Structure formats: structure tokens, C-alpha cells
Amino acid sequence: MSGPGIGAGFGGSVPGGVVGSGPDDAGPPRRVSRSDAREARKRLAGRIRKTPVLHTSIAGPDGPVPVTLKLEYLQHGGTFKVRGSLNALLESPVSAGEVVIASDGNAGIATAVATAQLGKACTVVVPESAPHTKVAAMWSHGAEVVWHGTTYGEACRHAADLATERGALLLRADDLPAVVAGAGVVGLELEEQVRGRPPVLISVGGGGLVAGVASVLGRRQQVIGVEPVGYPALHTALETDPAVGPCSPDAAHAHRIGAIALGIARRYDIRSLLVADDAVVAAREYLWREFRIVVEATGATALAAVHSGVYVPPPGERPVIVLCSANTEHVVQ
CATH class of the missing domain: 3.40.50.1100 (Rossmann fold)
Structure with a gap:
């Protein structure tokens, strides 16, 4: 028995009951825009948490660095x-x-x-x-x-x-217009919670969060992807264009950037920064030690860029750092 075909405005019925469309389906993936995130916010009203922000300072190699932490790890299920x-x-x-x-x-x-x-x-x-x-x-x-x-x-x-x-x-997990648009609501919240237009540092996995936020902020505000050196999905894709849909037959693992995310990254010139694995561990331990915040490695990756000095804000800048997930099996000591 075949599943119900789902068009959802993304190119008609899809055999097998796939929600929406992506790079595995005929034709290019549909663009995701700010208006899509606005529609998503209406649908999600009362169903998700508007996660808070914390204006604070963190330790950098040369002293305290003013930052704003977006506490998205407090979302239902511990994930954006x-x-x-x-x-x-x-x-x-x-x-x-x-x-x-x-x-x-x-x-x-x-x-x-x-x-x-x-x-x-x-x-x-x-x-x-x-x-x-x-x-x-x-x-x-x-x-x-x-x-x-x-x-x-x-x-x-x-x-x-x-x-x-x-x-x-x-x-699908990431490379789906509706999924990216839903993640883009984080960008709409940041516009209401943070003054000015500081850069936003976001950990990159499949690319859904960084793409969603960038689709909202566009070129008005810089979005920076941060990845561990062992899984440089966005960094590699920007250099060699190996976009593979997360459920493509060729996807050996989840650490590949989706076609939608890659398209948005190129459209809005998203930067990709790489951080060492030990920098991610140190950032995660720092969050626990200084703030009693427990996140998984992915949740601390964006913070690691500032904490380790890979990203040094210019004077007067207070970057936003998204702490995106808290589902961890490792206890922080």
C-alpha cells in the first residue's frame, strides 16, 4: 500500500507519502523566504516556546567578550x-x-x-x-x-x-522547505529580542537552523555557521558543492549539508568557521562551570568560536550565539 502523496505547495503529489519535496524529487528545491517563516510563526503560535536570550560576557583568549546567548536548548524536546x-x-x-x-x-x-x-x-x-x-x-x-x-x-x-x-x-530531517521555515522563526524572535544587527553565530549540522535564520535576516544581518573540523559540512559544500539530501540513497551519514541550506548560504554569503574538537569540549565545560548550562557538543559549537578566539568580535560588537540543543549522554564534570 502506498502512503498518501503530500504536495504542501512544493511541487505536487510525491509518491510514498513524503512530506514536501527536496533534492531527491524532480526539480530544484523551492526557495525559503522571510514570508515562509512568518507563516510558520502563525502556525506554531502556542505550540513552541519563544526561547529567552541572555546578555552576558564570556571568556575569550584576550579577556571577557560581550555576547548574547539565545537559549534555544530550552525548546520542547531540548532542540530547535x-x-x-x-x-x-x-x-x-x-x-x-x-x-x-x-x-x-x-x-x-x-x-x-x-x-x-x-x-x-x-x-x-x-x-x-x-x-x-x-x-x-x-x-x-x-x-x-x-x-x-x-x-x-x-x-x-x-x-x-x-x-x-x-x-x-x-x-525529512532538514532539507525540506517547511522544516527550514520553522527554524527561521528563531530569526524572527531574535529581531524582537536583540537591538541592532549583530552577527549571529549558529552551529551547523544538516544546515536547517543556519538556513532558516539566514532566510529571515537576509543580508541585513550577518549569519555565521560554525562547525567542528571533523564534520565541515557547510565549509566543504561551499568549496566543492557536494550537497546531498539527508535521505538521498547516497547519504552515508547525517553530516551532509542539504541543497536548500547550501542555496541559502550562497545567496546570503554565509561564512563558515571551523573549530577544533577540544575547543568544543572546552566551551561546553565552560557553559556548565560558569552558567550551569548543560548542552550537547552541537549546542556548544557556536560558542566555541568566540571562546577559543576563532571569531574575535570588533570593539563594540556583541554577537548573538545560538545554543541549539541539550540532548546529551555525557555528564559535564
């Missing part, structure tokens, strides 16, 4: 991804009782939170390498977890087969 998952499901014109997604972490948690809100069943297909703490979080929000394969790509293929078999909706 809830915004995109909810927006994609609320935007879809087709009703189905079950949603299937492949994820090795926060996207699965976010989908479990979103489906619980909407009264839908959720199945997350995870590779054997998925962190057990994140799998436990999926379970805690009512998701069925199916272990399949040793790589993210194998999990993706099985999720597509499972959605078709069950007549469920197949949701």
Missing part, C-alpha cells in the same frame, strides 16, 4: 528541530495517523514531540550508531523506535520503505 517538525506537519494538507522519519538524534526527538502534540503515531528509524540517550528521549515522547542498518543512509532507505508499507507520512 521541534519548530520545523511541527511546521511541516501542520502545513501538510494530507492527514495521516502515523509519521515515519529516519534520524540518529534530535530530528527523531523533535518528530516524537510534534506528533505527540498532534495526536499522531510516530516511528523513528535509527542506525545502530544512534546515541542511546537520544533513543530513550524518543521513547519518552511516545515514539516507536526501529533499529536498522549501520549507517544513516541505510536507516533512511528503510524509513521510506516502512512509510510506504504502512501508508504513513515520511518526514
Whole structure:
């Protein structure tokens, strides 16, 4: 039995019940704009948290650095991804009782939170390498977890087969217009919470958050992606253009930038900064020691750029740093 086709304004019906369209479907991905984020904010009203900001200073190599921390790790499920998952499901014109997604972490948690809100069943297909703490979080929000394969790509293929078999909706983790637009609501909130137009530093995984915020701020405000040297997805893509959709048959793992994110990064000249792994560890430990904030490594990556001196703000600048996720299995000492 085939799943319900989902057009959602993104190019018509998609075989297999895929929510929206992406680089795996015919034609280029649809552009995401500020107006899309505004529509997403309307849909999400009352369903997500407007996360607070903290104006403070952090230690840099040459002394204290004034910054504004966007505390997005306080979002439902401990991840910004809830915004995109909810927006994609609320935007879809087709009703189905079950949603299937492949994820090795926060996207699965976010989908479990979103489906619980909407009264839908959720199945997350995870590779054997998925962190057990994140799998436990999926379970805690009512998701069925199916272990399949040793790589993210194998999990993706099985999720597509499972959605078709069950007549469920197949949701993508990052490279989907509605998901990016949902993440863009973070940018709309920052415009209301922070004076002026300081640069915004954002950790890059699949690219959904950095792309969403950039689609809102455009060229009016600089958006900077920060990545660990071991997973330079955006940095590599900007140099060599290896955009692979997160559920493409060629996606061996989740650390590839999506086509939508890459297009937005080029359109608005998003910079990519690389930080050492030990700088990320040090930033995470610093957040706990100084602020009693516990985030996962991804959540501390953007902070690491300032804390380690990879990014040095000019005098008078107070950059915004987004702390994006808090689902960690490692206790900070």
C-alpha cells in the first residue's frame, strides 16, 4: 500500500507519502523566504516556546567578550528541530495517523514531540550508531523506535520503505522547505529580542537552523555557521558543492549539508568557521562551570568560536550565539 502523496505547495503529489519535496524529487528545491517563516510563526503560535536570550560576557583568549546567548536548548524536546517538525506537519494538507522519519538524534526527538502534540503515531528509524540517550528521549515522547542498518543512509532507505508499507507520512530531517521555515522563526524572535544587527553565530549540522535564520535576516544581518573540523559540512559544500539530501540513497551519514541550506548560504554569503574538537569540549565545560548550562557538543559549537578566539568580535560588537540543543549522554564534570 502506498502512503498518501503530500504536495504542501512544493511541487505536487510525491509518491510514498513524503512530506514536501527536496533534492531527491524532480526539480530544484523551492526557495525559503522571510514570508515562509512568518507563516510558520502563525502556525506554531502556542505550540513552541519563544526561547529567552541572555546578555552576558564570556571568556575569550584576550579577556571577557560581550555576547548574547539565545537559549534555544530550552525548546520542547531540548532542540530547535521541534519548530520545523511541527511546521511541516501542520502545513501538510494530507492527514495521516502515523509519521515515519529516519534520524540518529534530535530530528527523531523533535518528530516524537510534534506528533505527540498532534495526536499522531510516530516511528523513528535509527542506525545502530544512534546515541542511546537520544533513543530513550524518543521513547519518552511516545515514539516507536526501529533499529536498522549501520549507517544513516541505510536507516533512511528503510524509513521510506516502512512509510510506504504502512501508508504513513515520511518526514525529512532538514532539507525540506517547511522544516527550514520553522527554524527561521528563531530569526524572527531574535529581531524582537536583540537591538541592532549583530552577527549571529549558529552551529551547523544538516544546515536547517543556519538556513532558516539566514532566510529571515537576509543580508541585513550577518549569519555565521560554525562547525567542528571533523564534520565541515557547510565549509566543504561551499568549496566543492557536494550537497546531498539527508535521505538521498547516497547519504552515508547525517553530516551532509542539504541543497536548500547550501542555496541559502550562497545567496546570503554565509561564512563558515571551523573549530577544533577540544575547543568544543572546552566551551561546553565552560557553559556548565560558569552558567550551569548543560548542552550537547552541537549546542556548544557556536560558542566555541568566540571562546577559543576563532571569531574575535570588533570593539563594540556583541554577537548573538545560538545554543541549539541539550540532548546529551555525557555528564559535564
